[in-house]
Amino acid sequence: MVDYGMGGMAGMGMGSKGWGSAMGGFGGKGYGIDGGMYGGMAGLAGGMFGKDYDEPRLTCYFGEKAYKYSNRIIEPLPWSRSPVLQEIKALVENMTGESFNSVLCNRYRREILEFQLHSDNEQVYGPKPTIASVTLGAERDFDLREGGSRITAPSCQLRVRLAHGSLLVMSGATQECWQHSLPRRKALKDERINLTFRRIMQ
Numbered sequence: 001m002v003d004y005g006m007g008g009m010a011g012m013g014m015g016s017k018g019w020g021s022a023m024g025g026f027g028g029k030g031y032g033i034d035g036g037m038y039g040g041m042a043g044l045a046g047g048m049f050g051k052d053y054d055e056p057r058l059t060c061y062f063g064e065k066a067y068k069y070s071n072r073i074i075e076p077l078p079w080s081r082s083p084v085l086q087e088i089k090a091l092v093e094n095m096t097g098e099s100f101n102s103v104l105c106n107r108y109r110r111e112i113l114e115f116q117l118h119s120d121n122e123q124v125y126g127p128k129p130t131i132a133s134v135t136l137g138a139e140r141d142f143d144l145r146e147g148g149s150r151i152t153a154p155s156c157q158l159r160v161r162l163a164h165g166s167l168l169v170m171s172g173a174t175q176e177c178w179q180h181s182l183p184r185r186k187a188l189k190d191e192r193i194n195l196t197f198r199r200i201m202q
């Protein structure tokens with residue numbers, strides 16, 4: 001785990017070691033995630049929310065409570081639909097020492113598009129949330145820019161390469177003081193799946 005040491009206020013670490021058999025399943029086709037995940041993703045892409053548009057990524061969400069995302073409400077799929085995700089969640093919890101009750105899954109079908117600068121600072125996560133981000137498939141650059149509700153003049157920027165099997169942990173005041181994005185890139189051969197494990201306050 002590499003600690004990027006953001007002055008103790010915000011913390012970010014990264015690592016890829018220590019994955020068990022769950023990750024092995026992601027090497028081949030279909031990433032080993034069961035039909036539940038793909039079913040859910042296809043459902044969202046098909047305009048489940050009334051407004052049908054071509055999203056740059058397919059999204060699904062597992063957890064217990066509905067999730068508000070870009071002015072949309074995403075109903076959770078039950079954990080029982082994906083034993084693989086349960087296994088990965090347990091590994092991530094073990095590695096981070098945190099407990100998570102939801103995971104947002106993004107499957108990127110057109111890598112050429114960017115994921116715009118944002119912070120995951122919704123109230124539902126509470127103050128200083130820990131968000132653990134797992135990358136599967138294609139590598140992708142992940143940019144961090146200092147700024148956000150508490151900082152008006154951005155000063156620091158950071159680029160991290162998210163490799164297959166990597167775990168990026170954003171904690172402390174990361175969401176308050178930093179924004180993150182995926183920069184625009186040429187189309188990649190492989191798809192990418194990103195899993196962000198989060199704790200939603202009950």
Ligand SMILES: O=C(O)CCC(=O)C(=O)O
Nearest residue numbers: 104106120133142194196
């Ligand atoms: O795909 C990624 O690495 C980041 C996704 C992200 O920032 C999000 O879902 O909020």
Ligand SMILES: [Fe+2]
Nearest residue numbers: 118119120180
């Ligand atoms: Fe994010």
